[in-house]
Amino acid sequence: MVSRDYLLKNTPAGLLKEFPFLSSFFAGQTFGFELKAEESLQQIIQEMDEAGAEDNAFDAENFLTQLHDFITQMNAFLGHDKDIVESLTIIAGKDKSGHPEQFGHLVFNKSTITSIVGPTGSGKSRLLADIEWVAQADTPTGRSILVNGEKPLTDWRFASGKKLVAQLSQNMNFVMDLTVSEFLDLHAKSRMIVNPEHVVEKIIDAANDLAGEKFRGDTPITSLSGGQSRALMIADTAMLSSSPVVLIDEIENAGIDRKKALQILIGQEKIVLMATHDPILALMADQRIVIKNGGIHRVIKTTAIEKVMLEKLEKADKKLQKLRTALRSGEIIDENIYQD
Amino acid sequence: MNLITVSGPPSSGKTAIIIKTAEALMQRGVKIGAVKFDCLYTEDDIAYEKAGIPVKKGLSGSLCPDHYFVSNIEAVHEWGMKEGFDLLVSESAGLCNRCSPYIKEIKAVCVIDNLSGINTPKKIGPMLRMADIVVITKGDIVSQAEREVFAARVHSVNPAAIVMNINGLTGQGAYELSTLLYDKEKNIDSLKGRKLRFSMPSALCSYCLGETRIGESYQMGNVRKINLEEN
Numbered sequence: 001m002v003s004r005d006y007l008l009k010n011t012p013a014g015l016l017k018e019f020p021f022l023s024s025f026f027a028g029q030t031f032g033f034e035l036k037a038e039e040s041l042q043q044i045i046q047e048m049d050e051a052g053a054e055d056n057a058f059d060a061e062n063f064l065t066q067l068h069d070f071i072t073q074m075n076a077f078l079g080h081d082k083d084i085v086e087s088l089t090i091i092a093g094k095d096k097s098g099h100p101e102q103f104g105h106l107v108f109n110k111s112t113i114t115s116i117v118g119p120t121g122s123g124k125s126r127l128l129a130d131i132e133w134v135a136q137a138d139t140p141t142g143r144s145i146l147v148n149g150e151k152p153l154t155d156w157r158f159a160s161g162k163k164l165v166a167q168l169s170q171n172m173n174f175v176m177d178l179t180v181s182e183f184l185d186l187h188a189k190s191r192m193i194v195n196p197e198h199v200v201e202k203i204i205d206a207a208n209d210l211a212g213e214k215f216r217g218d219t220p221i222t223s224l225s226g227g228q229s230r231a232l233m234i235a236d237t238a239m240l241s242s243s244p245v246v247l248i249d250e251i252e253n254a255g256i257d258r259k260k261a262l263q264i265l266i267g268q269e270k271i272v273l274m275a276t277h278d279p280i281l282a283l284m285a286d287q288r289i290v291i292k293n294g295g296i297h298r299v300i301k302t303t304a305i306e307k308v309m310l311e312k313l314e315k316a317d318k319k320l321q322k323l324r325t326a327l328r329s330g331e332i333i334d335e336n337i338y339q340d
Numbered sequence: 341m342n343l344i345t346v347s348g349p350p351s352s353g354k355t356a357i358i359i360k361t362a363e364a365l366m367q368r369g370v371k372i373g374a375v376k377f378d379c380l381y382t383e384d385d386i387a388y389e390k391a392g393i394p395v396k397k398g399l400s401g402s403l404c405p406d407h408y409f410v411s412n413i414e415a416v417h418e419w420g421m422k423e424g425f426d427l428l429v430s431e432s433a434g435l436c437n438r439c440s441p442y443i444k445e446i447k448a449v450c451v452i453d454n455l456s457g458i459n460t461p462k463k464i465g466p467m468l469r470m471a472d473i474v475v476i477t478k479g480d481i482v483s484q485a486e487r488e489v490f491a492a493r494v495h496s497v498n499p500a501a502i503v504m505n506i507n508g509l510t511g512q513g514a515y516e517l518s519t520l521l522y523d524k525e526k527n528i529d530s531l532k533g534r535k536l537r538f539s540m541p542s543a544l545c546s547y548c549l550g551e552t553r554i555g556e557s558y559q560m561g562n563v564r565k566i567n568l569e570e571n
Contacts, residue, residue: 024493025499028493028496030465054539057438062470066499125511126512129516132516139516158502160491160499160503161492166488169480172480174486176458186458187489190489190492240485241488
């Protein structure tokens, strides 16, 4: 453990060498520590007069506490990074009227897909919030969440950078003014990945595989089309997000290859939850949850008959796709185009 | 009575977060009041009233809103005690992002939003750095990657804080925040003699006193010049 005295005696350069992750901490300070990289913190603090401290809104006590906390947390985080979530378990609670849910308990394993169906406002957000907060019978539904079959550490609730759920939805947009490569590099660095080039390239390839039209690393993210954005978000979430659970919220009309998108996610050992009204997506899942009146009303394993139905639906969908392509390229629609 | 100070840049979603969180607390029988500090204009008091939360508003007008906050918070606290609230929430918009209305040993919440740009956590001073809980809003409209980068930036300027993503529209996460805000045992009987977590900025030049003319000879008091020399 690093003591305060140790920090005070050390220099910014020395600390950076020992704890490379501190670069983001120093970069977040208004005071330019890089200008005094070879002076001890003690010296720097003593030399800073009151006006200088006030201008930079700098408080030495607070600074030292935060530096200490940051090192402790990052060390813990880097050590815990290998924590693998194999499964999540939900233990039944109650619905909005207080009736107990009937499913006993429900397991989500990694690399599996669960779809969530039910009318808008039926309790999807509450279910998600329960998982995000790792509820321990202390939310309005009374549900509990287990991680790998055990009562989880409170880390999952409070530690920054350690969140159970990543979310993807139709309404999300990129808002940063960066190119695709710069953007992915930034995300990788925030996850403390040392050589991001490799993963950046992998993500761009995977995203291009999902989207219709290709894009390059030097394309600004805000100029990507809807389909390209969705593809990049999915590939990025699969490969760079630290969260073991991915919630996909209504990507029906995303303009991407949805089947491949799900494969990328389960290929990265994610637990996939998918809120949808689309029968093809719903039946692609291994199981589906029916939500009603704030509670989980039913859990249905996708049956063999449903899997056969899925194939039929996919065929019908392909026909429609063909019609769309034909329309787009200016063809006349007739029986021939509608053939299998 | 519990007291909580909530602050954050304008339009970051403070009122929405407070109201959603208050609803969760009121369902558990906690009696809540609110006070809104703003500079020139606010209609947030109407939103509070609609939600059934008794509210007072204070407009600082020509004064610095944070200075106005410090000189009024004690009286506001007394009002809350008189009304018999279990919890009083003070909401104030940070304007120059240099100040924070946080008081030592009084729970402090900072609300910022994902749309404000990734350099924002660095630009915001003690208002973010000295908060106990940082609530990040508008996560439903930006990508997962941007949410993660933004949260990491917040963490690097305030490693001690609990960082939460809350949706001010659906209230997802507000119940969870409510469990961190109210504590039956944490009663604050008086604010007299308590201290701010960080000093307010110095501002004592002729322009503070109403001067409007531009020019060297009109500048008096605590005046500082921008460095335009080549480095």
